[in-house]
Amino acid sequence: MKVRAAKHKRVVDTLTGPFERRFLPWMASRLPQWVLPDHLTALGMFAAVLIAVSYALSNYHPAFLWAAFFGCILNWFGDSLDGNLARFRHIERPRYGFFVDHSTDALAETLVFIGMGMSPFMRFDIAAVALAGYLLLSLYAALATVSMGEFKISYAYLGPTEMRMVAMLGTAWVYFNGMPIIQLPFVGLTVLDIIGILVSLLFLGAFLISSAKMAGRLAHIDRTAHHEHKPHE
Template sequence: MAEKQHFKGDQKVPLRSPLAAGERRIIQYLVPRLPGWIEGYQLTLTTILWSAGVLAAGYLARRNLNWLWLASAMLFMQWFTDSLDGALGKYRDFGIPKWGYYMDHLLDYLFMAAALGGYALLFDGRDRTLWLVMIAVFGAFMVNSFLSFAATGEFKITFLGTGPTESRLALIILNTLIIIFGTGFVQVALPYAPYVLGSAFIIVVYSTQRHIWQLDMEDKRRRGQGRKDV
């Protein structure tokens, strides 16, 4: 009988990004101090609230850009709960890793789509279409992570030195700049964004497939050597 493989979806490859080390220290400090009545799954499900909030903020910002402060607050709260949900389950050894893997990343996609969809509501015409295109591009990065995990057993969520925390921070900075300077500079830069992100995605896919190819070739050589030894 084959040995049952241990689930590794809750064991991400260590983050390699500018904010990763500081983020780990914050999580290690906060997790033991969370109230006992808070469960990891509750933190996971709060992303539904943050998604609704960030989408509503984008819609309301059409009349008053100061509503983007609410969008930034939703980005911060989603970082807070998303960073702590799995860590809390591991710390208490009372987590539900399979459900957590599924729901956490499904809701991560929902929040990403809501955050970018909020910008789509703020802008009109071609700019709205470009924001919707970027939902597909960011979704492609997530698909790459899941397919790579299925092929290698390594779950990686940082790309080209950038992880989810850096992405959230970038959107908070963008919100602040829009509130101060208006949307004009975004309309100038936005047409180039899909090309930049698309190029980054091509680089990530090439690197990922090359790594998987090397793993397959090593396995193929081992199998060939094993047949020779028989």
Template sequence: MSEQKINKKLFQDRKRTNILSNPEQKFISYLVPRIPEWITSDGLTGIGFFGSLMILASFLLAEYVSIYFLLLAVLGFFIQWFGDSLDGRIAYYRNKSRKWYGFALDIVMDWVSTVFIGLGYVFYTTGDFKYLGFTLVSLYGWAMIISQLRYRITDQYTIDAGLLGPTEIRVIICLVLILEVIVPGSINYSVLLICIALFFINIGDTKKLLAVGDLKDKEEKAAKLQKESNQEQP
């Protein structure tokens, strides 16, 4: 099967708008046929979860051993991306997809991973900056809720907020961690900026979601009135 056909098959169920979507999809299309048969989609989910544990461990080691252990989180984010991005795609490729099982598992693991990252930051940082860990997790949770509501209203699943998606967020956080190793203390201000950006992105996405919901309400009401009108006609 050609790479173009593989790419079309793997991503037909979702719309991507993030900056790195094209190279990311090409890379995933390259990797999927090369994953050994003994590695299942659930196995890949487990690999992604292991990456999340590495991220949490890196914060703890950076706090109690050496700041350079923050670089372990960069590897953890790659492993997390690998498992999270390929688990559903491998199921589609092998014609073993379980739509609602996979959807539910994906959401739960994304939330657990986000909590781990926020918890790791809370362990690592000091003073009032610890509240930013809670804020970051809450804002990401808000974004997840928007994504699920959008899916419920439009029946189209998208995990991106405009040009930013989970992959871009991972890259940004990795850059923040590398900067923290070079300039200790910078992570607090970087996380603050991320929280501010996520807040305004969520506000904009919420407004768009409400507009879509209002439009669907009007369409359903018009369809109901039309149906009632047709039934009343002799």
């Protein structure tokens, strides 16, 4: 099997994509020479720890939510710029970069969702289901990269940046409005609970639909290849 992770096509079709495609290279061109892609990856990872710890500490005071809010901005900066900086300076390490970037992303999101679940504003089981949905999408992205040479990080025009924006807006709303319980049949949910459920459904739906489409594409490719190589009688 030919592995395509080292050289793949990035599929990014998000609401913020046009802005990021202009802003991130511009920012990368202005970073000091001593700043390296690995520094930015480490910054993104530090920001994820900050977000998780801040959500957990919001049990003691809601002001810690602003540290989580700031952590989302810091995480976006580090996570979005590391690859852009490498491409701008032509210092890409395709295999290393792909592995480190996406393994740290998975760890970072795991920490963030656990931190949300430990806060008083989101049920832990909802955070766990949202995390499972995110990890399923990460698995799909890796499999699609190996199978088709396509690395997709956007679904329904939403990507990591949009997810951070949703988290930031929800966090700010909770800070200013407290934690009102929305009573539904059989259960009461907070605003972040409802956001977590919607995000979970988005992740799981995107995984199922994308996997079904990819399976159909691969089946067609394999059938075509089989017929092309089948000896003529």
